[in-house]
Amino acid sequence: MTAVEVCDELVILDIGADIERAKKKNKNFGDIDSDKAVEENIVPDDSNLRSRKENVVAIIIGHGHQDHCLGVPKLADDYNCPIIATPYTVSVIQRLLDNDKEDITNDLISLESGESMEISNNIDLEFAPAAHSIPQTVLPILRTCEGTIVYSLDFKFDENPTLEESLNEDKLKNLSREGVKALIVDCTRADEPGKADSESSVKNELENILDKTYEKDKGVIITTFSSHIERVKNIIEANEERREVIMLGRSLKEYVKDAEKHSLIDPSDIKITNNPFEIEKLLAKASKNKSEYLLLTTGSQGEPNAILPRIAKNKYPYNFEKNEMVIFSSTTIPTQINRLNTSLLKRRLEKEGVEVKDEVHSHGHAKREDQRKLFRLLEPETIIPAHGGKDKQTSCATLAEEEKIKIKISKNKKTISLD
Incomplete structure (x- = not known):
């Protein structure tokens, strides 16, 4: 102020x-x-x-x-x-x-x-x-x-x-x-x-990672800052309609809906929810058909009640497979609690055999x-x-x-x- x-x-x-x-x-x-x-x-x-x-x-x-x-x-x-x-x-x-x-x-x-x-x-x-x-x-x-x-x-x-x-x-x-x-x-x-790096460089990196991962039919979860609408849009475009995109989390839904009002993003073909029952249903479905979905979730800072940390703690019916991909299209905001939470989250994911791509991000x-x-x-x-x-x-x-x-x-x- x-x-x-x-x-x-x-x-x-x-x-x-x-x-x-x-x-x-x-x-x-x-x-x-x-x-x-x-x-x-x-x-x-x-x-x-x-x-x-x-x-x-x-x-x-x-x-x-x-x-x-x-x-x-x-x-x-x-x-x-x-x-x-x-x-x-x-x-x-x-x-x-x-x-x-x-x-x-x-x-x-x-x-x-x-x-x-x-x-x-x-x-x-x-x-x-x-x-x-x-x-x-x-x-x-x-x-x-x-x-x-x-x-x-x-x-x-x-x-x-x-x-x-x-x-x-x-x-x-x-x-x-x-x-x-x-x-x-x-x-x-x-x-x-x-x-500072251009946002276009991040989009190119995301495209390359998704290309290689999709070739192996592996599951992919991406987490980013909910307010970063340009990044969300670039994730959707990097997918190139190859998989169904599902967005999960309250803040993600709120910011995307705000952006939609001003024609900054078009989520009309995307499932987006923060309803607990819908989240469980969608994750159970995605867990059985991983090559068909790209999941975009909240939780880039390891917040305990956000979607990705809850998946990692087995709070949802989603089972990780070996070499599944989790992309942090974000950086850890340098506070003590964020550093601790993201470190715990990444350790949990790696324990499950997940391949973690960190800092796919431009500040x-x-x-x-x-x-x-x-x-x-x-x-x-x-x-x-x-x-x-x-x-x-x-x-x-x-x-x-x-x-x-x-x-x-x-x-x-x-x-x-x-x-």
């Missing part, structure tokens, strides 16, 4: 939540009231903004990942202003509100990627399309009475995207000519050399050379690293120094003044 203040007006950028922190406390996120969620550091402590809430003119959500929008049901209603996001992200937010059984009075405004709107007399907003790992990700560009602010959480450059357009380099160069006062930049992978965050490219295209006066710990911010700061750009390091609840 970030706030930008210009001319006595405040714009909030993203309101995320730490769902893993809630899980550690064995609490259902939807059952936690707003004050408790703040107290337990599950959602941002916005107390320094609440005292000036009448100055907040908009809440802008850059994309639909939980760490960017899950806090909306808990905090947004305190602010008498609209929430602005792309149409797909609005659908995700609306579902979160429905799931959380929360009512908010904020208007939800859809703004298409590439479009602009006036927030106030002092602030105009433009959404620049960006590649990430969820549909309709944008970089909000704030043109204000005091200069232009670019908020690049989250992004990568993808020269061969398979679903939507990546960052438009000509657009970024034009912004540079206008002048960029500050760039708030995603530094999640700032310490990693090189560039959605910019690496060091992607960041350098963004810096050179935008030529901002100041860079503010965000979305990373001290080590990540330091890596970003070092890069900014190499590019001879002013850097300002922040921390939670700290105010940065721009000259």
Whole structure:
């Protein structure tokens, strides 16, 4: 959660939540009231903004990942202003509100990627399309009475995207000519050399793995992030209609249905369910006819109640065969609980004689050379690293120094003044 203040007006950028922190406390996120969620550091402590809430003119959500929008049901209603996001992200937010059984009075405004709107007399907003790992990700560009602010959480450059357009380099160069006062930049992978891989490379790898496995008539289960609709679509296309695709799991169904509303994916020929009885029936059928099905499930982080971990623990009528293929088209999000859960899951699978293909994946965050490219295209006066710990911010700061750009390091609840 970030706030930008210009001319006595405040714009909030993203309101995320730490769902893993809630899980550690064995609490259902939807059952936690707003004050408790703040107290337990599950959602941002916005107390320094609440005292000036009448100055907040908009809440802008850059994309639909939980760490960017899950806090909306808990905090947004305190602010008498609209929430602005792309149409797909609005659908995700609306579902979160429905799931959380929360009512908010904020208007939800859809703004298409590439479009602009006036927030106030002092602030105009433009959404620049960006590649990430969820549909309709944008970089909000704030043109204000005091200069232009670019908020690049989250992004990568993808020269061969398979679903939507990546960052438009000509657009970024034009912004540079206008002048960029500050760039708030995603530094999640700032310490990693090189560039982020294209999503098309993952699609090619999936095609190769499926080709070889199908030749042997072996069973195949793939797990990935439920919100990664581009990946889900590429898995379906890599199958090339050779097997019947079955999708299993609550979050997978929810994100796919959201994407279907906006014509981002067509699941009309696919069985998709989170109904326990239907899951049992479909898995029993697939277990007996493995060469006829491609299973796509939740559980890429080893979550105990997700589908793949439950299959591995024999909670469903599905029996693994020797050299059956399980593909993790994902990476392990580096938290202690995720590392433990995925390690246990993979050990269980390997004990069953399953062949595990790990990290068939392309990250959605910019690496060091992607960041350098963004810096050179935008030529901002100041860079503010965000979305990373001290080590990540330091890596970003070092890069900014190499590019001879002013850097300002922040921390939670700290105010940065721009000259």
